[in-house]
Structure formats: C-alpha cells, structure tokens
Amino acid sequence: MANDSVKLSKNLLRMKFMQRGLDAETKKQLEEDEKRIISDEHWYLDLPELKAKENLIIEEKSFVPCENLKYGRMSFKGFNPEVEKLMVLMNPKEEEEKREEEEISRMQTDVTDEEMALRYESLVGSMKKKFAKKRERATIDQDDINQNVAETHTKRVFLKPQD
Amino acid sequence: MFSTLKEKVGEVLLPGDEFSFDTDDTISLTEHVKPEKVVCGPGLRRSGDRLVVCKSGVLRHKQPNLFWIESQQRRYVPAKGETIIGIVTIKSGDVFKVDFGGSEQASLSYLAFEGATKRNRPNVQVGDLVFAQFAIANKDMEPELVCIDSSGRANGMGVFGGGGLLFKVSLGLVRRLLTPHSEIRSDLDQLFPCELVVGMNGRVWVKSSSIQQSLIITNLLQSSDTMTASQRQQLFQRVKQGPL
Numbered sequence: 001m002a003n004d005s006v007k008l009s010k011n012l013l014r015m016k017f018m019q020r021g022l023d024a025e026t027k028k029q030l031e032e033d034e035k036r037i038i039s040d041e042h043w044y045l046d047l048p049e050l051k052a053k054e055n056l057i058i059e060e061k062s063f064v065p066c067e068n069l070k071y072g073r074m075s076f077k078g079f080n081p082e083v084e085k086l087m088v089l090m091n092p093k094e095e096e097e098k099r100e101e102e103e104i105s106r107m108q109t110d111v112t113d114e115e116m117a118l119r120y121e122s123l124v125g126s127m128k129k130k131f132a133k134k135r136e137r138a139t140i141d142q143d144d145i146n147q148n149v150a151e152t153h154t155k156r157v158f159l160k161p162q163d
Numbered sequence: 164m165f166s167t168l169k170e171k172v173g174e175v176l177l178p179g180d181e182f183s184f185d186t187d188d189t190i191s192l193t194e195h196v197k198p199e200k201v202v203c204g205p206g207l208r209r210s211g212d213r214l215v216v217c218k219s220g221v222l223r224h225k226q227p228n229l230f231w232i233e234s235q236q237r238r239y240v241p242a243k244g245e246t247i248i249g250i251v252t253i254k255s256g257d258v259f260k261v262d263f264g265g266s267e268q269a270s271l272s273y274l275a276f277e278g279a280t281k282r283n284r285p286n287v288q289v290g291d292l293v294f295a296q297f298a299i300a301n302k303d304m305e306p307e308l309v310c311i312d313s314s315g316r317a318n319g320m321g322v323f324g325g326g327g328l329l330f331k332v333s334l335g336l337v338r339r340l341l342t343p344h345s346e347i348r349s350d351l352d353q354l355f356p357c358e359l360v361v362g363m364n365g366r367v368w369v370k371s372s373s374i375q376q377s378l379i380i381t382n383l384l385q386s387s388d389t390m391t392a393s394q395r396q397q398l399f400q401r402v403k404q405g406p407l
Contacts, residue, residue: 056184057209058202061300062242063363066204066223066231069341072246072294072361073319074348079356079371086319 168201168214172224176232180216199228205242206232235335239264239364241300246320248329248362249308251291259287261295261308264331264364268305271295275309277317285322292324292368294360323360327370328377334365336388346392350399351380 012018014030022030063069071090075083168182184201203209206218207230220234239247241263249261252268259271271293276285287293295308310320340347340361351357357371357380367384371377379402387395 055209056200056212057214058200059207059209060202060204060229060231061240062245063205063231063338064242064245066225066229067338067341068343069338069363070343070345071319072341072363073359074361075356075358076352076354077356080358083319083358090318 168222168230169224171222172230174222175220176216176222177219178217182214183212184214202229204229204231206234235333237333237365239334241265241269241297241306242363243297243300245300245363246294246296247308247364248360248366248368249293249295249364251287251289251293254287254289261293263306263308263362264366265306269297269308270305271308271310275311276321277311277315287322291322292329293322294320294362296320324368327358327360327368328374328381329366329368330381330385331365332367332385333388334363336384337361337363337365337367340367340384347384347387347395350396351383354380354399354403 008018010030010033013022013026014034019027060066071087073083073090074087075081078084201214203214204223206216206220208215208217214230216232218232218234218236220232223231223233241247247263249263249269249271251259251271252262253260257273259273260268261271262268273279273284273287274281275295275298276287279285293308293310295310296312297306298309299305299307310317310322312318312320336347339345340359341363351359355371355376357369357376359380360368362368369377369380369384371380383398383402386398390398
C-alpha cells in the first residue's frame with residue numbers, strides 16, 4: 001500500500017495520541033532516542049571524586065567549656081532572690097551532688113519491683129478468666145469452687161412474704 | 164596519638180610552637196583504629212594537620228581530649244556563646260551598638276530581647292548596661308549580641324543596672340571568679356549581702372546595700388587580682404572584722 005512507504009516524522013510519533021497505535025519495537029527505539037538526548041544534554045565535570053578529609057582538630061574559641069565556667073550573675077547572702085534562683089537554674093550541678101540526688105530518688109521509690117510482682121500475681125487469675133471462652137470459664141470456676149470449699153454460693157431466691 | 168601534646172601539659176608554651184599528629188606511635192595491624200579527635204581551645208590554632216600555639220601561657224588539658232592555653236590578658240576577644248557586659252552607645256533604628264571592650268562595637272537587634280516584637284520594642288537607652296551573649300563572633304565580621312537564649316527566654320540577660328558600680332578587672336580574674344569551687348567567690352560569700360554581674364570581657368558590676376559596701380567589694384576584687392590566696396584571705400578577714 002502507499003501508506004507503508006510513507007513514514008511519519010519522529011516528532012509526530014512521539015505525541016501521546018500516536019503511542020497507542022505504535023508497535024513495541026518502534027516504541028522502544030523512541031524511548032532510547034529520548035534517553036540519549038537527555039543524557040547528552042546533561043553535562044558534568046570530568047573530575048576525580050572529591051574525598052573530604054576528616055578533620056581531626058576542632059577549634060573552640062571560648063574558655064567557658066574548657067574551664068566549666070559558671071553563669072555570670074551571682075548574688076550573695078540573699079541580696080537578690082531572683083538571681084539566686086537563676087544561679088540554681090543556670091549552673092549545672094556538680095557530679096557529687098547529682099549522685100546524692102540519685103540515691104535519694106532511689107530511696108523514694110516506695111514500691112519495690114518484688115512488691116509489684118506480688119501484687120500483680122493475684123491479677124493473673126482474673127485476667128485469665130477474662131480471656132477464656134465461656135466453657136473454659138465454667139471449668140475455671142469449678143476449679144475455684146473445688147479449691148475453696150468454704151465459699152458456698154447461696155442463690156438468691158424470691159422469698160414470699162408471709163401474711 | 165596526642166602523646167606529644169599530653170607530655171607538655173602544665174608547661175609554658177610560646178606562640179609558634181607546633182604539634183603534628185601525622186605519625187602514630189602505635190599502629191595496630193588487626194583492627195581499624197578510629198582516629199580520635201582533639202579539641203583545641205583558646206590559644207591553640209589549627210593549620211592544616213598541625214596544631215599551632217598562638218598565645219603564650221600554660222598548656223591545660225581536660226578529659227577526654229580538650230587542650231587549651233591558660234594565659235593572662237586584658238584585651239577581650241569575643242567568642243561565640245560567651246556572656247559579657249556591654250554599654251549601649253548608639254540607638255539607630257533596628258539595632259543598638261554595644262561597646263564591650265573589644266576591637267569593634269557589637270550590634271544588638273531590638274528583637275533579641277525577651278518578649279520583644281516589632282510593635283513591642285524593649286526600653287533601651289543609650290548608656291544602659293546590657294548582659295548579653297554573642298550569637299556571632301567571627302574575626303572577619305561584626306560581632307552580634309543577643310539577650311535571649313535559644314528558646315527565647317532571657318535567663319538573666321538583658322538590660323540591668325541602676326544603683327550599682329561597673330569596673331574592669333583582668334580576664335584571668337574573671338575566670339577565677341567563675342570557676343566551679345572558686346575561692347574568691349566563697350570568700351565573698353562570707354562578707355555581706357551583695358550582687359555581682361560578671362562579664363567574660365573583664366567587666367564586673369557590683370551592687371550592695373550601700374555605696375560604701377559596693378566600693379569595698381570593688382577595691383577588694385581589683386586588688387585580689389595580684390594577690391596570693393593567703394594574702395587575699397587575710398584582707399577579707401580584716402574587712403570582715405573592720406568597723407563597717
């Protein structure tokens with residue numbers, strides 16, 4: 001046919017509505033062409049990769065971190081209570097004081113781990129009941145009854161009032 | 164790695180002394196040793212792979228690997244994060260110019276105060292004292308001060324003064340005043356009620372219940388710069404027992 005000999009231009013073929021009719025091979029070719037154009041236009045410097053040398057020396061201009069200097073405002077013998085508050089806030093506490101504080105806080109935990117474990121031990125049974133199915137629950141109840149016989153269930157019944 | 168540097172701790176070094184860390188004294192073949200970093204404080208400078216001493220003084224060391232030169236000087240060089248006492252000299256539009264005793268005046272934005280907004284300007288007059296810290300302290304640029312910390316709170320910074328006295332001492336004395344467990348501070352604590360503002364730039368502001376007492380503290384601090392500990396304690400004792 002005459003149509004076959006006539007070739008459509010590439011730009012026309014690249015258009016969206018022409019893509020449907022294209023066969024796989026021409027599609028591929030078009031894509032490759034496009035890729036090549038992009039990579040050709042994308043230019044870069046032909047340099048060896050720069051390696052940042054790790055700097056082992058850090059400069060510090062201030063004396064404050066070197067000598068652990070304190071905050072510059074101070075008040076003596078309660079002359080300015082606001083500043084005394086600030087002093088407590090701004091001056092990081094020394095390690096000895098910190099250690100003491102830690103000890104105090106340890107003492108203040110009034111429920112020890114063992115106590116907590118004992119407390120939660122009794123909870124295990126009731127939680128088990130909650131997750132058990134109905135039939136199982138019945139058996140669990142029975143077990144309980146068997147264990148402590150003293151506990152007798154008195155079923156509440158309607159008592160007829162006497163005239 | 165810094166054994167050469169550690170050997171010199173406590174010794175006097177002069178500008179121009181060099182240390183290099185190229186050669187490792189112990190090379191382990193089996194494991195890859197992570198290179199340690201050294202922090203050089205004031206008085207030491209990095210040039211390439213070497214450490215160069217640029218102030219004369221005694222080399223000090225703090226664990227793990229912080230080295231600096233302890234030296235005496237009166238000229239203040241700003242360093243980022245240090246708190247100083249400045250005097251407002253010019254009020255021009257958005258910024259105040261603050262004199263802090265350095266080579267150049269620092270700028271202080273009117274927005275760098277606690278609670279300041281474009282509408283709500285802080286009340287700062289020329290001649291006021293400000294306690295501020297350096298946000299920018301670069302040898303090539305104008306230093307910049309702020310009166311707030313990173314979370315926007317003043318924490319004692321800002322305009323202060325009124326009824327107090329400002330005087331200058333050496334930078335070494337300022338550091339001695341601010342070191343933890345400072346002897347001068349504990350001596351002062353036994354005298355009388357007073358308040359001090361100490362700037363790292365060598366300015367100290369003192370306020371007490373009377374002018375006389377402020378003057379006494381001023382003189383005590385200024386003279387204790389060149390005193391031994393025992394001399395100072397004697398003097399403080401005498402002041403304490405004196406007819407005041």
